[in-house]
Amino acid sequence: MRAAKRLRVSSENEAPPTSLNDEEMIADPPPESVETLRDPLPESVETLREQLTKVQEEKCKLEQFCESLQSEADNLREERDHLQEQIKKSSTSASNLTDAKCKLFTGIPTVALFMFVFRLVSDFIAPLKSMCQQDQILMTLMKLRLGLKNADLALRFSVSASTVSKVINRCIPILAVRLKFLIHWPSKETVKRNLPKKFRKKKYSNCRVIIDCSEIFTERPYNLKTRAKTWSNYKHHHTFKFLVGITPYGAVSFLSSSWGGRISDKDITLKSCFYNKVEYGDMIMADRGFTISEELALKGATLVMPPFTTGRKQLPGRIVQDARQISTLRIHVERAIERIKNFQILSQICPLTFAPLLSDSVVICAALTNLLPKLIK
Numbered sequence: 001m002r003a004a005k006r007l008r009v010s011s012e013n014e015a016p017p018t019s020l021n022d023e024e025m026i027a028d029p030p031p032e033s034v035e036t037l038r039d040p041l042p043e044s045v046e047t048l049r050e051q052l053t054k055v056q057e058e059k060c061k062l063e064q065f066c067e068s069l070q071s072e073a074d075n076l077r078e079e080r081d082h083l084q085e086q087i088k089k090s091s092t093s094a095s096n097l098t099d100a101k102c103k104l105f106t107g108i109p110t111v112a113l114f115m116f117v118f119r120l121v122s123d124f125i126a127p128l129k130s131m132c133q134q135d136q137i138l139m140t141l142m143k144l145r146l147g148l149k150n151a152d153l154a155l156r157f158s159v160s161a162s163t164v165s166k167v168i169n170r171c172i173p174i175l176a177v178r179l180k181f182l183i184h185w186p187s188k189e190t191v192k193r194n195l196p197k198k199f200r201k202k203k204y205s206n207c208r209v210i211i212d213c214s215e216i217f218t219e220r221p222y223n224l225k226t227r228a229k230t231w232s233n234y235k236h237h238h239t240f241k242f243l244v245g246i247t248p249y250g251a252v253s254f255l256s257s258s259w260g261g262r263i264s265d266k267d268i269t270l271k272s273c274f275y276n277k278v279e280y281g282d283m284i285m286a287d288r289g290f291t292i293s294e295e296l297a298l299k300g301a302t303l304v305m306p307p308f309t310t311g312r313k314q315l316p317g318r319i320v321q322d323a324r325q326i327s328t329l330r331i332h333v334e335r336a337i338e339r340i341k342n343f344q345i346l347s348q349i350c351p352l353t354f355a356p357l358l359s360d361s362v363v364i365c366a367a368l369t370n371l372l373p374k375l376i377k
Contacts, residue, residue, distance in 0.1 A: 250375025
C-alpha cells in the first residue's frame with residue numbers, strides 16, 4: 001500500500017507534458033536534413049542544361065543538313081530542267097524545228113514555208129493521242145526526204161511502227177492533193193516575161209516547156225504481167241517511169257502519173273494528156289527519144305531536140321553548134337529532176353508495198369521543189 005501511495009505522489013509532483021503549437025511544428029528542420037534536400041537539385045539543373053545544349057547542337061546540325069539537302073534538291077531540279085531542255089532540242093519534233101533542221105529533214109528551206117505547207121493540210125488531218133498534226137506532217141516529209149524506214153521513224157517520234165504506217169498512208173494522199181496547185185502550167189505571157197537570158201535568142205524565145213522522163217527502181221513484182229510492164233530495157237531493171245516538164249526558168253510545170261518502165265517516151269507523153277496543154281506556136285524542147293514531132297505539128301507546135309547521128313559519119317558544123325546550144329539549155333530539166341530525186345524515197349528501190357503511194361509521193365516532191373529558189377536565173 002505504501003508503495004502505491006509513493007507512485008501516486010511522484011506522478012502528481014511531475015509536470016504535465018506540454019503539446020507542440022503550429023509554429024513549432026512548421027519550424028525549420030535540422031541542418032542535416034536541409035543539406036540532404038538541396039544537394040540533388042543542382043545536379044538535375046546541370047543535367048538539363050547539358051541535355052538542352054545537346055538538343056540545340058543536334059538542331060543546328062539538322063538545320064545545316066536540311067539546308068544542304070535543299071541546295072542539292074535545287075541543283076538536281078536545275079540539272080533536270082537543263083536535261084529536259086536538251087532532250088527537247090535533240091528530239092525530233094516540229095516544235096523545235098530550225099531552218100537548218102527543216103531543210104535537212106523535209107527539203108523545205110525555212111520553217112515559215114513548212115508552216116505554210118502545214119496550214120494547207122491542217123484541216124484535213126486529225127490529231128492522234130500520241131502525235132500532233134505538225135509532227136504527222138513532219139514525219140511524212142521525213143519519210144520522203146530521207147527515205148527512212150518506219151522502225152526508224154517510230155524510234156525518232158516515240159510511237160509504234162503501226163502508227164507510223166497509218167500516218168504515212170493517210171498523209172501522203174492529202175499532201176499530194178493539197179500541194180498539186182504548186183505544179184502550175186503558166187501562160188505564154190508569164191513564160192516570156194520570166195524568160196532567162198539564155199532563151200532570149202530568136203531560135204528559142206518561144207520555148208514553153210522542156211520535157212524529159214525519169215525512172216524509179218522497184219522490187220520485182222510477183223505478178224507476171226506487172227513484171228513485164230515494169231521491166232525497163234534502158235535501166236535493165238524493174239522501174240516506174242514518169243514524165244516531167246519544166247518552164248525555161250526551171251519550175252516544174254507538168255508531171256505525169258507513174259507508169260511501168262516498159263512504156264516509151266512517146267507513149268507516156270500521149271497517155272499523160274500532155275498534148276492538151278500545148279498551144280499554137282509553142283516550142284517544146286526534148287531529148288532524142290521523144291519522137292513526137294507529128295503530134296505537136298497537129299497542135300501547131302514545134303519540137304526542138306538534138307539531131308540524130310545514126311548513119312552519119314560527121315555532122316555539119318552549124319548542126320553541131322545548134323546541138324550544143326540545145327544540150328546546154330535542155331540540161332536544166334535534168335537538174336530539175338535531180339532536185340526531185342534528192343528526196344531519197346525516189347532514189348531508193350521502191351518496195352512493192354509503197355507502190356500505191358508512189359505517184360502521190362512524186363507529186364509532193366515535185367511540188368516542194370517549186371518552193372526552192374529559181375533553178376535558172
